[in-house]
Amino acid sequence: MKRRNFLKACLIGGTTIAMGKTNKGWASGSFEGYPESMGVLVDTTRCIGCRSCEAACNKEQNLPEPDTSFDDKSVFEEPRRPTAKAYTVVNQYEKQKPGGPVYRKVQCNHCNEPACLTSCFVNAYTKTKEGAVIYNSKVCVGCRNCMIACPFNVPGYDYESVTNPVIKKCILCYDTRLKVGKPPACVEICPQEALTFGHRADLIKVAHERIRSNPDRYVDHVYGEKEVGGTSWLYLSGTEFDKIGFDPSLSNDPIISNVKDFLGMVPMVLSIWPALFSGIHLLSKHDAGSEGHDTESKEEDR
Amino acid sequence: MKNMIKHGLAVVDSPYDESGRKRTVVEKLLLGLTPSQYLLQAFRNPFNWILAAIFAIGIPILLGRFVFGLAWATSGSNDYPWGLFLGFGLFAMVPLSSSGFQLGTACEIFGRHDLEPIERLALLNGLLGYFFAVVYLLADLGQPWRLPYPMVVSFGPAAVLFLVAWHVATYLSVQVAEVSTAFFEWIGFPAGKRGVRRITLGLTVSGIILSTLHQGALGALFTYAPGKVHPLWYSSSFQWLHFFVSSLPGGLCMVITVSTIASKFMGWRADRRFREKLDRCTVSLAKGACMGIATYITIKLIGIAHDNKWSYLDSGWGQWFMLEIILGFMLPLVLMTYGVHTRKVNIVRLGAFATVFGVVLNRVNTAIITFNWKLPEREIPPWREVVISLTIFAIYIVVYRFILYRLPILYKWRQQEEEVPVTETVTVPAAGRREASPVAVASYSNMTKLD
Numbered sequence A: 001m002k003r004r005n006f007l008k009a010c011l012i013g014g015t016t017i018a019m020g021k022t023n024k025g026w027a028s029g030s031f032e033g034y035p036e037s038m039g040v041l042v043d044t045t046r047c048i049g050c051r052s053c054e055a056a057c058n059k060e061q062n063l064p065e066p067d068t069s070f071d072d073k074s075v076f077e078e079p080r081r082p083t084a085k086a087y088t089v090v091n092q093y094e095k096q097k098p099g100g101p102v103y104r105k106v107q108c109n110h111c112n113e114p115a116c117l118t119s120c121f122v123n124a125y126t127k128t129k130e131g132a133v134i135y136n137s138k139v140c141v142g143c144r145n146c147m148i149a150c151p152f153n154v155p156g157y158d159y160e161s162v163t164n165p166v167i168k169k170c171i172l173c174y175d176t177r178l179k180v181g182k183p184p185a186c187v188e189i190c191p192q193e194a195l196t197f198g199h200r201a202d203l204i205k206v207a208h209e210r211i212r213s214n215p216d217r218y219v220d221h222v223y224g225e226k227e228v229g230g231t232s233w234l235y236l237s238g239t240e241f242d243k244i245g246f247d248p249s250l251s252n253d254p255i256i257s258n259v260k261d262f263l264g265m266v267p268m269v270l271s272i273w274p275a276l277f278s279g280i281h282l283l284s285k286h287d288a289g290s291e292g293h294d295t296e297s298k299e300e301d302r
Numbered sequence B: 001m002k003n004m005i006k007h008g009l010a011v012v013d014s015p016y017d018e019s020g021r022k023r024t025v026v027e028k029l030l031l032g033l034t035p036s037q038y039l040l041q042a043f044r045n046p047f048n049w050i051l052a053a054i055f056a057i058g059i060p061i062l063l064g065r066f067v068f069g070l071a072w073a074t075s076g077s078n079d080y081p082w083g084l085f086l087g088f089g090l091f092a093m094v095p096l097s098s099s100g101f102q103l104g105t106a107c108e109i110f111g112r113h114d115l116e117p118i119e120r121l122a123l124l125n126g127l128l129g130y131f132f133a134v135v136y137l138l139a140d141l142g143q144p145w146r147l148p149y150p151m152v153v154s155f156g157p158a159a160v161l162f163l164v165a166w167h168v169a170t171y172l173s174v175q176v177a178e179v180s181t182a183f184f185e186w187i188g189f190p191a192g193k194r195g196v197r198r199i200t201l202g203l204t205v206s207g208i209i210l211s212t213l214h215q216g217a218l219g220a221l222f223t224y225a226p227g228k229v230h231p232l233w234y235s236s237s238f239q240w241l242h243f244f245v246s247s248l249p250g251g252l253c254m255v256i257t258v259s260t261i262a263s264k265f266m267g268w269r270a271d272r273r274f275r276e277k278l279d280r281c282t283v284s285l286a287k288g289a290c291m292g293i294a295t296y297i298t299i300k301l302i303g304i305a306h307d308n309k310w311s312y313l314d315s316g317w318g319q320w321f322m323l324e325i326i327l328g329f330m331l332p333l334v335l336m337t338y339g340v341h342t343r344k345v346n347i348v349r350l351g352a353f354a355t356v357f358g359v360v361l362n363r364v365n366t367a368i369i370t371f372n373w374k375l376p377e378r379e380i381p382p383w384r385e386v387v388i389s390l391t392i393f394a395i396y397i398v399v400y401r402f403i404l405y406r407l408p409i410l411y412k413w414r415q416q417e418e419e420v421p422v423t424e425t426v427t428v429p430a431a432g433r434r435e436a437s438p439v440a441v442a443s444y445s446n447m448t449k450l451d
């Protein structure tokens, strides 16, 4: 009686979880992104490393004062990454090359299928219909799993804070600008028009158009068009992408597809194991009763 | 304690003392000693001095972590979000604690009653390991007070960590229930024990399910980070299997390790049944562990072959990988197989230690050492992080010992009914007395009827 109830509970639990899962978004193999998604096209060949985008972001997002001023060029000596205090950083590459240094702005790429989102166990991240990946710091537990998962090493963590250490990253200026149809602060301020804001679908066309009309200037690739399922921030480059800090080994599949093998196994275990092991239990009981093979245990029982 | 027993002190193993009076909880807590005797024996034990030293330094630092924040205590880096607390505390403690469900399965499902003398130790090992994995997790979380959030406030059910959280939480309660039988015996609450016995099968089966899933899930966590963990430690299709399968020998060998330590340093607390059957149980566990290790090595090779990663073996990382596999898995496999065949139990035990080492090394390798292997510099954990990890581990040992000293884990609690004829004189040395008493060796079949 008890056992049967237990089995039933397991089966029901198993199937609900299984179905919940399928709805929730790991049936995402051929997901094409959000039709209204906005994005930013970064043309690294136009960027001069003035860092005014960093300054604009700092102001827009009310971030703490930087250690050195935004005019300080010495920061280019070491590559930097976004942190809790700087949602975006500009790095310098190819310093020794005759073509001069190449600059590249780094921030959250606002993936179509964000690994940070799918790995977060309290659902702190949201992908808005405008394409921004925002987060709810009120529920963040601080497990830093999203930092493990993000293929671009973006989320920064507020390790210094004692009372409210949470994840911080670029939110595409969602609250203050994107929501009301304005371009992000960093895009607006860029003196070189290295950053172009628009519908993601249009930006992809613009990017390919630039490559087509200027094949000598650009590598024939739009980084972010396909990588990890596509991102809202897209990059054009004049040198190979791996030379300016991009990871060329990322697959075009979203990160979550790596996890699917395991997630698919979960409902199987939930539904098969109870029956399997209860069955074995019944069998072994039967064996012990007859003159079964279980000699060792009989010996002990004597 | 040994000395005191030699001097004629009775060991608490039944609800009544020598004169037939019911023992109070305080008496049981003090192991039947007077408070001054208790302090004296605690004071005499050199191990307590080591622990005291660890706590004197470690506890303030542990508290400091919550006052001054993570950055003060850990390396706190954006590139290595997970340090020792999770790499060692969570990822290594959990596989070493898979013993609970395995022995539960062997005894309750497969009817291997010969393993029963060690079953409770395995269950306790499971419970404490998980519990302390959660303690480590609390030390690591930025907002530990929000730990219940995935349970009650905000759900991210598609995330692997969500599974881990739920399964570890439910499994912890399953394990509390499983270990509670010993506790109910000890406080004298037979109704509670009967209640738990009745749902044992349900508990055991849910234990298998939950363990399979979260042991695997811990591995699956890394599949979110393809390319970050070194390919030799990473396999997108098999990561969960690698973690699950290696947890099997990990848990069994941890029980061998703990039982070895317990029988060496806590012999007085074990009863004759435990002491006599221990070697046999060890061999049985080792057989299981050998199967597990052999399977693990095979699927590890399959993992490498599947993604054709052989070329990585020819590098520094490859040598480190081979070291882990050879020292941590192949050597113990050879040792234990040899030990089992020749019945050289100490060799088996040596193999078990090596396996525990291998599993810990594997988890630390996956979570910390080879994580972000493409980045130029490796992170060395700062001293405060090491001290806190050590301190929590010391607390784990203290709690483990506290329970083993008291609850009927290594010995059988003598039941009320059987107690009546046992009214010996105090002069008989306690250890000897217990062995002479006919009830202490009650066989399993009696046990079940009692329950």
Ligand code: SF4
Residues within 6 Å of the ligand: A107, A108, A109, A110, A111, A114, A115, A116, A117, A133, A149, A150, A151, A152, A153, A154, A155, A169
């Ligand atoms: S770049 Fe990283 S943080 Fe940004 S959306 Fe993608 S996974 Fe999330």
Ligand code: SF4
Residues within 6 Å of the ligand: A056, A057, A058, A060, A061, A087, A088, A107, A169, A170, A171, A172, A173, A174, A184, A185, A186, A187
């Ligand atoms: S989009 Fe907004 S938040 Fe993101 S980098 Fe630009 S200014 Fe900062």
Ligand code: SF4
Residues within 6 Å of the ligand: A046, A047, A048, A049, A050, A051, A052, A053, A054, A090, A103, A105, A189, A190, A191, A192, A193, A194, A195
């Ligand atoms: S403001 Fe424009 S040109 Fe200046 S660093 Fe930023 S992206 Fe480059």
